[in-house]
Amino acid sequence: MNYKVVMNKTEKYNFQYCQKIVVFSKDLNSVLLCKRKGETDYDGIYSFIGGKMETSDKDIVSAIQREKNEEVGEGFKIKLYSHLSNNLTFKKKDGSFMILPHYYARHIEGEVKLNKEYSDYKWVEIDKLDMFEPKIASIPEIVKILLKIKNIMQDESLVII
Numbered sequence: 406m407n408y409k410v411v412m413n414k415t416e417k418y419n420f421q422y423c424q425k426i427v428v429f430s431k432d433l434n435s436v437l438l439c440k441r442k443g444e445t446d447y448d449g450i451y452s453f454i455g456g457k458m459e460t461s462d463k464d465i466v467s468a469i470q471r472e473k474n475e476e477v478g479e480g481f482k483i484k485l486y487s488h489l490s491n492n493l494t495f496k497k498k499d500g501s502f503m504i505l506p507h508y509y510a511r512h513i514e515g516e517v518k519l520n521k522e523y524s525d526y527k528w529v530e531i532d533k534l535d536m537f538e539p540k541i542a543s544i545p546e547i548v549k550i551l552l553k554i555k556n557i558m559q560d561e562s563l564v565i566i
Contacts, residue, residue, distance in 0.1 A: 424469055424490075425455035425507045427551050428483055435528040436548055437512070438540060439476070442524040446498050451527065451540045453507065453547075469508060470566040477526075478518030483510040484563040491550045493543060509551045509558070513565065 428437040438451035454476045455469070462468035466487050473483065490506035497503065517526050529537050531552075534545040 421457050421501065421503045423455065423457045423503045423505050424465065424472065425453040425505055426469055426473060426483070426485070426510050427453050427507050427547060428510045428512055429551075430528055431512055433511070433531075433552075433555075435530050436534070436544075437477075437517070438527055438529050438537075438544070439517075439519065439523040440525040440527075442522060444522075447541065449524075449539060451529075451537070451544075453541075453544070466564060466566065473566060476520050476522060478515065480515040481512070481517055482514045483512055483566060485510045485566055486554070486558050486563055488558075488562060489554050491547055491554070493547075507547050507551065509554055511563075 429435070430437075437454065439454055440449065440451050441447045442449075454473065456472040456476070458465070458468040459471075462471060466485065469485060469487070473481065486509040490508050493505045493507070495503045495505055519526060527537075531548060534540075534548060
């Protein structure tokens with residue numbers, strides 16, 4: 406069998422795992438959105454923070470912590486609920502696929518210190534998300550779902566990162 410043929414048959418099963426962190430304000434009235442910079446698919450668009458899991462990450466929490474530290478700084482502390490996520494799939498412009506699990510988090514302290522992947526950030530009030538632009542279209546629905554998940558969480562299940 407030709408190697409190229411085998412790759413074509415399995416290509417549809419290749420994907421990147423790209424966890425997203427939905428960071429709510431302390432009072433749960435706002436959500437953190439950061440403006441992407443220099444990205445092929447979403448340049449200039451506000452999104453949640455997060456990124457691809459790497460083979461060096463020992464588990465999902467360490468992957469989320471690494472991404473949080475890289476993108477908004479180590480001093481920006483959150484309480485994370487890692488037991489449930491809202492999962493979406495996405496096909497990038499280059500044809501590759503991603504699984505995007507969205508995790509609930511709540512800000513507890515520290516200032517946002519953006520890295521070079523972002524040009525701006527905003528705490529957007531939840532009741533104004535529908536009108537806020539430019540954003541990834543799924544953001545309001547994901548926020549609603551994660552607020553429902555919040556209702557079944559136990560505070561002792563949250564981990565500080």
